[in-house]
Amino acid sequence: MEQPYRLELRNVSKSFGEVQSLRNVDLRVGMNEVVGLLGDNGAGKSTLIKIITGYHQPDSGEIIFAGQKVDNLTVAKARALGVETVYQERALADQQTLWRNIFMGREITGRFGFLNTKQIRAETERLMRGELGFTSSAVSASSEIVGFSGGEKQGVAIVRALYFQAELIILDEPTMGLALSETRKLLNFVRDIKRAGKSAIFIDHNVFHVFDVADRIVLLDRGAVAGEFRKDELTLDQLLEKMHHVAETGSLD
Amino acid sequence: MQASTHTSPPAPTRETRRNVRRFARRNRLQIGIIGVLVLLWLFFLALAPETFGQRSIYGAFMQSVPFFGIVAMPLTMLVIARDMDLSFPAVMAFSVTVFVLLYQSTQNVVLAFVACMATGFVLGLLNGLLVVYIGIPSLIATIGTQFFWRGMVNVATNGRAFPLTELRGTPFRELMVGRVFDFIPMQMFWMLVAAVIIWFLLNRHQFGAHIYLIGDNENSARLMGVRVRRTRCLMFAVVGLFAAFAGLLTSLEINNFFTNLGEGYLLIGLAAVFLGGTSVFGGVGTVLGTFVACFIIASIQPAVVAIGWSGFTTQVIYGFIIIVSVSMHAILRRRMI
Numbered sequence: 001m002e003q004p005y006r007l008e009l010r011n012v013s014k015s016f017g018e019v020q021s022l023r024n025v026d027l028r029v030g031m032n033e034v035v036g037l038l039g040d041n042g043a044g045k046s047t048l049i050k051i052i053t054g055y056h057q058p059d060s061g062e063i064i065f066a067g068q069k070v071d072n073l074t075v076a077k078a079r080a081l082g083v084e085t086v087y088q089e090r091a092l093a094d095q096q097t098l099w100r101n102i103f104m105g106r107e108i109t110g111r112f113g114f115l116n117t118k119q120i121r122a123e124t125e126r127l128m129r130g131e132l133g134f135t136s137s138a139v140s141a142s143s144e145i146v147g148f149s150g151g152e153k154q155g156v157a158i159v160r161a162l163y164f165q166a167e168l169i170i171l172d173e174p175t176m177g178l179a180l181s182e183t184r185k186l187l188n189f190v191r192d193i194k195r196a197g198k199s200a201i202f203i204d205h206n207v208f209h210v211f212d213v214a215d216r217i218v219l220l221d222r223g224a225v226a227g228e229f230r231k232d233e234l235t236l237d238q239l240l241e242k243m244h245h246v247a248e249t250g251s252l253d
Numbered sequence: 254m255q256a257s258t259h260t261s262p263p264a265p266t267r268e269t270r271r272n273v274r275r276f277a278r279r280n281r282l283q284i285g286i287i288g289v290l291v292l293l294w295l296f297f298l299a300l301a302p303e304t305f306g307q308r309s310i311y312g313a314f315m316q317s318v319p320f321f322g323i324v325a326m327p328l329t330m331l332v333i334a335r336d337m338d339l340s341f342p343a344v345m346a347f348s349v350t351v352f353v354l355l356y357q358s359t360q361n362v363v364l365a366f367v368a369c370m371a372t373g374f375v376l377g378l379l380n381g382l383l384v385v386y387i388g389i390p391s392l393i394a395t396i397g398t399q400f401f402w403r404g405m406v407n408v409a410t411n412g413r414a415f416p417l418t419e420l421r422g423t424p425f426r427e428l429m430v431g432r433v434f435d436f437i438p439m440q441m442f443w444m445l446v447a448a449v450i451i452w453f454l455l456n457r458h459q460f461g462a463h464i465y466l467i468g469d470n471e472n473s474a475r476l477m478g479v480r481v482r483r484t485r486c487l488m489f490a491v492v493g494l495f496a497a498f499a500g501l502l503t504s505l506e507i508n509n510f511f512t513n514l515g516e517g518y519l520l521i522g523l524a525a526v527f528l529g530g531t532s533v534f535g536g537v538g539t540v541l542g543t544f545v546a547c548f549i550i551a552s553i554q555p556a557v558v559a560i561g562w563s564g565f566t567t568q569v570i571y572g573f574i575i576i577v578s579v580s581m582h583a584i585l586r587r588r589m590i
């Protein structure tokens with residue numbers, strides 16, 4: 001039969017008080033697929049991915065990782081299942097050092113939970129000079145990130161997500177605050193994820209970016225899935241047209 | 254594992270100077286507070302040499318500072334995580350009540366000691382559970398528990414004091430509050446042990462790493478999988494444990510258990526935390542800062558007396574110090590963000 005999906009959401013709903021952020025959402029991410037998620041502000045994209053990362057518990061619905069239904073998903077569980085995330089709000093701790101930020105929540109520890117600071121610092125130093133491209137000698141693994149520029153902070157959040165060899169990488173508006181060259185680098189990272197046989201969920205308000213790297217595009221509108229397209233099914237213009245239509249009428253046709 | 258990238262070796266002096274600068278920047282708060290202590294002591298030495306020029310005053314500091322210092326250090330962790338515990342003096346008293354009652358009825362000092370520590374731990378944990386699972390802000394929750402446990406102390410003892418003279422000369426008392434070389438009180442040794450333990454927890458353990466993250470940005474910590482609730486609960490329990498120990502030291506030193514044990518320590522304990530550079534805004538604070546600040550706080554009163562100012566001045570100075578240190582943080586923080 002068919003291969004299981006890397007991730008499958010079935011009939012997921014989520015409300016915050018009176019606000020129903022998600023209603024009966026089905027979402028599938030293949031074993032080696034980049035899914036682009038598009039939708040207006042407040043459509044529920046971030047809420048959806050926070051359910052996948054175990055931060056929010058859905059009110060109803062199922063979450064299935066590689067064919068296995070997972071109950072009571074937590075952030076720790078999701079990370080253990082190979083999910084890494086660049087959150088829209090970055091999820092950094094400003095007054096802490098770079099190494100504390102990169103290894104936030106999954107510090108390298110030895111016996112009894114003591115930190116292996118030597119290894120943590122060395123790894124941070126390596127990421128800094130490599131992927132992060134920090135060349136200034138003023139910045140070290142022990143620098144507090146409060147002085148970093150917006151783009152640099154975003155870089156920290158991105159490198160952190162890529163470092164842990166995740167199976168599924170979720171990027172919620174990762175290009176926010178990035179310069180052109182950095183954005184291009186990021187899009188290349190996403191292509192690398194695909195090439196490495198992993199999967200990704202990519203959220204961006206820039207349709208061109210999404211269309212560029214996604215294999216499949218899911219349109220979210222007011223908490224519900226309004227449409228789903230494989231990229232080879234339609235052109236960018238057709239996609240834009242459909243998005244306008246959805247925004248105006250709330251449905252595809 | 255890859256080695257970190259190699260940079261071409263610049264002139265060693267420049268490299269050294271940069272490292273020194275970096276070290277100074279990173280540890281500015283701790284260097285600052287040590288500077289303050291040294292300056293103050295020099296100042297006092299100049300104004301009141303007959304007091305501050307004598308060994309005995311430093312012996313007195315080592316005798317009395319640990320009674321609140323041992324709690325001030327775990328309290329630092331709590332404040333870093335933006336929590337507060339106003340109940341530790343009552344926890345001190347209730348834990349020692351358990352010690353006293355159990356010792357009286359069984360004459361087994363080891364049992365009484367273990368029960369005392371366990372009581373402190375559990376009462377601390379209860380604070381944590383109230384704060385974390387019921388969702389009461391810790392400032393309010395611990396006002397409640399402080400009344401409750403202080404009340405329980407009085408109920409259990411009928412408000413009566415208990416002499417601990419029986420324990421005089423026992424190895425237990427010697428170990429807890431005896432004198433080394435007839436001069437250094439054992440409680441000072443225990444305060445150093447406490448400092449080392451808390452330092453390791455905060456700086457070299459995942460527990461402490463998570464405390465800093467929670468205090469800095471709890472939402473980020475939660476998004477990245479830090480088990481915020483568990484960490485916070487444990488933090489409160491650790492404070493309770495150290496409070497029990499400090500309470501026991503205090504009572505053993507004076508050979509008496511008074512039901513108002515710990516009452517004078519709440520505000521100076523907190524003052525030491527804030528003076529030591531721990532930010533009320535969370536995410537920032539060091540054990541060394543608190544440790545040094547304890548001695549600064551403790552030297553103000555004898556200095557005021559020795560210099561010949563009115564004793565009332567002490568509180569004015571305490572107040573001034575706290576306002577200045579907290580303002581400094583507010584300003585530094587504003588400048589950073």
Ligand SMILES: Nc1ncnc2c1ncn2[C@@H]1O[C@H](COP(=O)(O)OP(=O)(O)OP(=O)(O)O)[C@@H](O)[C@H]1O
Pocket residue numbers: 016019020021039040041042043044045046047048088
């Ligand atoms: N923690 C929360 N508490 C209350 N309401 C929330 C919460 N999180 C999200 N919402 C609501 O759910 C809806 C969806 O929000 P969400 O952040 O998922 O949108 P989004 O598609 O990511 O939007 P954007 O493109 O602006 O990031 C919004 O109406 C928002 O107000």
Ligand SMILES: [Mg+2]
Pocket residue numbers: 045046047088172
């Ligand atoms: Mg969003």
